[in-house]
Amino acid sequence: MGERVGLYPGTFDPITNGHLDIVERAAAHLVDRLIIAVAINGSKSPVFTFNERVAMVQEQTAPLADKYGIKIEARGVQGLLVETAAECGASMLIRGLRAVSDFDYEFQMASMNRKLEDQVETVFLMASENYLFVASSLVKEICQLGGDIEQFVPAEVAIAMREKFSNK
Ligand code: ADP
DSSP states (O other): OOOOEEEEEEOOTTOOHHHHHHHHHHHHHTOSEEEEEEESSOTTOOSSOHHHHHHHHHHHHHHHHHHHTOEEEEEEEOSOHHHHHHHHTOOEEEEEEOSHHHHHHHHHHHHHHHHHOTTOEEEEEEOOGGGTTOOHHHHHHHHHTTOOOTTTSOHHHHHHHHHHHHTO
16 A cells, blocks of 8 residues: 555644644554645634744644654645645545534535545544643633633643734
């Protein structure tokens, strides 16, 4: 079997321990190369710029690439995900599922992506129980309100978040 390449798409605004848990499990069990596809201008009006989000993804995932001896790279994605997957030679789209509330949207996206490109399979990893409630949006809200975010994001990301919100 050839190299197994996975594409993990998201906004990563910013990358959280929940995202990293998915990256780690994909690296450990699923892929030889993982491409993290960072949305260039997602519909979510990100707080961090595209370059900031990519830099944080790269910095935080590098140790996992070393640990599992796989390649992990970050790139921008704009437009159709299945086209990016084809460009990268990825046969798998990796997504995390936290709660039933994620399901409808994810099911619709996975079904639509399969219609568009049946050579790419969407693979879901259930969120680990420790990270079930971790979402970038919630962590940003907590940070903005002065709450403790250390347990939800890596230390460097927590620093970047506090800087971002103190500038506002
Ligand atoms: P998107 O804009 O695609 O929702 P996100 O950056 O919010 O981007 O999430 C990217 C992917 O990571 C999604 O599949 C999401 O379900 C998953 N994810 C986010 N947080 C967690 C978490 N705490 N545990 C598991 N998966 C997660």
